[in-house]
Amino acid sequence: MANLQMPLLKKSAVQWWEPVLWLLAFSAPWAFPHHALIINEIAIVALFAVSLDLVLGYSGIVSLGHASFLGFGAYTAALFAKWIHPDPLLGLVVGTAAACVLGALCSATILRGSDLTRLMVTLGMALILFELANKFDGLTGGSDGLQGVVMGPVLGRFEFDLMGQVAASYSLAILLAIFFLARRLVHSPFGATLMAVRDNRLRAMAIGLPVSARLAVVYTIAAGIAGAAGALMAQTTGFASLDVFALERSADVMLMLVIGGVGWLYGGVVGAVVFKLMHDVISNITPQYWTFWMGLFLVVLVMVGRERLFKPWTWMGRS
């Protein structure tokens, strides 16, 4: 019977290309110092995409407001650094924790109703946070954004440099750490129960899964991770602005995930890289028409079928 364990364990084992990928990623800011800033951006956005994958790909929750947690983490971390303590890791923890709390509170909203309801509720949450941040501009800087966030050195030793290399390495390190944890999670029995809830909620209940509790937990975790991404964003750019809550953010990250493939964690990473690079290239050629090509791409993607266009072995996230 031991030979049954092997195929299962193989799925969660580290593939040969993974360490190679990460090694390349970590060396990139040093090999291409002039691109360190965009590498940093990619790492942050990849983390954000991974968090959405937990919710969308593994649990089947269609959310158009995931940026709520990104923004909440960003502002919390920025405010923390500005008024309480400039240590990056501490701020990261605070930002993540705050987003977790928000996620736990919001998880009550996504449990009931149809896909459309969930879409609206998640969207509404992000819009409400946008308005709140706008209103409390004494605290948040309103539409000018929260400026002057000066960070202390990471681990007390590595100062953030102007080129952004330290920032990029910092973000990559956090990305790797969280990614590793998320990876364990999705390949665990807990992760399997999430997929069961996604695939067939009725049956999941009928085998004894406390569906609502599971969804609430995963939503909270994903919120925390998104908050971490937001905190990184605020810390590495020294700045937090309202557009972190905007619909475009939530839509962009969904796009990234779809490009990379929903339901296998690397989809978020791959999608982030591809999206950012495409954006860079296309924006340099025709700045206004990025929207058009993105739209066309989406239409074609859906018509051809997400599975057939990319990774055939990926599971399609069924909403």
Place this chain on the structure above:
Amino acid sequence: MTILFDGIAYGMLLFILAVGLSVTMGLMNFINLAHGAFAMVGGYLTVVLMQRFDVPFLVCLPIAFAGTALLGAFLERTLYRPMYRKPHLDQVLFSIGLAFMAVASVDYFVGSQQQIMQLPEWLKGRTELGAGTPWELGMGHYRLFIIAVCAALTVGLQYVLSATRFGSRLRASVDDPRVAAGMGINVNVVFAMTFAVGSGLAGLGGALGAEVLGLDPTFPLKFMVYFLIVVAVGGTSSITGPLLAALLLGVADVAGKYYVPKLGAFIVYTLMLAILMWRPQGLFVRQGGK
């Protein structure tokens, strides 16, 4: 009172804009986030006709309706139909993609500036009633016109739904497409016509609303949220539901912006969130409806 009046005008406009979306959702179970693009098309069509070809405003309105309806019918047949069976995530992505393309195309061909709508003389102006009293009512003539047109359309829609054969076919198809097909109703035709009419109404709404809401290429994205709110709160199984939801939304938005300008749209979003938490299927859903 003026606020109430303006709110009702806004609400009725929203209703006409969103009713097509609601019926499409209920009928085809399709989340169409490109609905706002049809409204935009109607608006731009009207502006172009008026500015370049000197077509009178009143004539433009039916043209806006018909033109957008034709476009809707065409797209339904070609692009939308294969999408009905796809999961909701795919539908969302697809329609967002269409919306993006529409927005970018309009930006390219017409430019990104706000379009100014020149209203005919007889629609400009205001009537003041009871000036100086707490019941002061200032009725902009254009808003009065909007209310009148939308009310007429609503009555017409309700009539079509309840008293015509097409209406009963539509209602049967919404209730259960398979059974309806089994009864000999050509569900495809019902879908196509409904989509066309819904888009046409959106186009008409876009034309009517250009003066009140503004018209620029970002219109579909800006207002999509409002349409979705109307549908989510009002439900998809009637047209009175979205009507009431739209009125509620219109009044809440206008009142909110007037009394508490700093919070702006916050009130609307919070209200929507609260309603959806309380009744996830929408406020006005029939028992046993979708």
Place this chain on the structure above:
Amino acid sequence: MNSSTVVLQTHGLVKRFGGITATDHVNLSINQGARHALIGPNGAGKTTLINLITGVLPQSEGRITLEGADITDLAPHQRVSRGLVRTFQINQLFSGMTPLETLVMVVSQHRGLGSRWWQALGQDKAVVERCGQLLEQFRLTDVMHQRTEQMPYGKRRLLEMAIALACEPRVLLLDEPVAGVPAGEREELLHTVSALPVDVSVVLIEHDMDLVFEFAKRITVLVNGAVLTEGTPAEIAQDPQVKAVYLGHGEGAHV
């Protein structure tokens, strides 16, 4: 526990939908180790009754007890963890997972390991062994690595049953389990169920009378949502009322 202990009982269970009474004051009593069949014409409310017992539908009136404890207010998943497990008339499977993964997940959940997030799926040897047994028992070993959505119908039906057994049921409610299973395998499937140890009590909804009479030791007949009669297979086979219900349908007799 002996066979006269009641493990599952409904007390005056009623369900109304608008003007229709789908379940009409049903008192059902299942004994320990039962092999109990629930039969009745189409629309008699058999599946509704199962839905009420498992908590998928809320009842309009009445109470349900499981092994003496009142479970009326418990959520569906709570009833399952007390050992009340069902299968579905139409396969309800997890399309993206393989049979092996599905069963490992279910067994893990039932052994309290379902919330373990740091351990890999398949790391627990005992769990995997149990799944291997189940896969063999239900002849699913050859398809165990196929994604469920790609499996042939007969195999999916078997998986449907295997999932229920992976939940370590004490009371098993089977809703037309052999529908769509090829004739040669039906008996075998039901034999597997009959051969379950005495501490599992089984209630079966079925239309195939041959199978019912072969499998059941006790039969309840449900008509229009109410219990018409109950008894041993011999008693039911000779009951004139039951005959009228079943045989009368094609010959213009009224119920």
